[in-house]
Amino acid sequence: MRLLLDLHENSLDFLRESIESYLIADEYGTHLHYKSLPRNKVKWKIAYICLVSSFEIMFKKIIQDISPALIKVDIDSQNKNNRTIDFQKSIIRIKNFSSIDLSNNESEYLSRAAHRRNQFIHYTVEFSSEEIKNNYSVLFSLYKNIYEIYFGSDLYLEGIEPHVITEISSFAREYEIFRGQEIRKEDIEAYKAEIEKAQNYTRVIDKDNQVYGRIKFGSENDHVFDIDIAYDMSNSELYSWEYCDDCGAKNGEYHLFDCDLEICPVCGWQLITCKCDMQYLSTDNKIYEE
Numbered sequence: 001m002r003l004l005l006d007l008h009e010n011s012l013d014f015l016r017e018s019i020e021s022y023l024i025a026d027e028y029g030t031h032l033h034y035k036s037l038p039r040n041k042v043k044w045k046i047a048y049i050c051l052v053s054s055f056e057i058m059f060k061k062i063i064q065d066i067s068p069a070l071i072k073v074d075i076d077s078q079n080k081n082n083r084t085i086d087f088q089k090s091i092i093r094i095k096n097f098s099s100i101d102l103s104n105n106e107s108e109y110l111s112r113a114a115h116r117r118n119q120f121i122h123y124t125v126e127f128s129s130e131e132i133k134n135n136y137s138v139l140f141s142l143y144k145n146i147y148e149i150y151f152g153s154d155l156y157l158e159g160i161e162p163h164v165i166t167e168i169s170s171f172a173r174e175y176e177i178f179r180g181q182e183i184r185k186e187d188i189e190a191y192k193a194e195i196e197k198a199q200n201y202t203r204v205i206d207k208d209n210q211v212y213g214r215i216k217f218g219s220e221n222d223h224v225f226d227i228d229i230a231y232d233m234s235n236s237e238l239y240s241w242e243y244c245d246d247c248g249a250k251n252g253e254y255h256l257f258d259c260d261l262e263i264c265p266v267c268g269w270q271l272i273t274c275k276c277d278m279q280y281l282s283t284d285n286k287i288y289e290e
């Protein structure tokens, strides 16, 4: 089977490949979830490489439309072995010759992306999935903008749901990664206040008015021996993480209210569902009300 992809199709093909890897890498969020293996998270690398390649080829297409000679390193040479320009060079040609209005910030961002892609391909690889998701989103939305302006149509990829394209391109604008959680930017302050408030509720009170100390995130496994009917939940590696996987409490802090992972200090079961029927009690003896 012979396959022929022109630059436009080739760019979109890389982009589709990129998004497919993105969706695997992003499953369960940016941080490493116990259900998601590092081999899923490492797909960020391929997602990123393919996105940069897709960008590079789109730029070549735009430059070629101006003049095919412009995608050559040496525009005057008739030599058949005259190489085509790399991504860094194409950013400069786009700025100098095309109608695409790239800001200095954008071209520097693209230049760093090209550098990072080369690092991924040629050297050892080190990145955090939180950081790369943000970078990916910025780069993707820039691609989408330029694509839609230049080609005059919405970015559409066969086999990819349109809402996926919208979500990826708006992620960096709308969300911030705070304590391993993806939080809408406008909700960050309220979330911080909620964390602070939860730290004042150091105890729980049961239906017979017995009061117990809450178990802080990270110390669950120390308490399991004090608890009569220890539930398996406490014996989990989730409790050794830097931040609680459900509420984002830092190791050593109290969980936020109604966190799925807080255990009951009496029965060791999930606090929000156990039969002890606990309520949070503050240092000044107030019962927590939602």
Ligand SMILES: [Zn+2]
Residues within 6 Å of the ligand: 217, 244, 245, 246, 247, 248, 249, 255, 256, 259, 260, 261, 262
């Ligand atoms: Zn929690």
Ligand SMILES: [Zn+2]
Residues within 6 Å of the ligand: 264, 265, 266, 267, 268, 269, 271, 274, 275, 276, 277
């Ligand atoms: Zn209980």
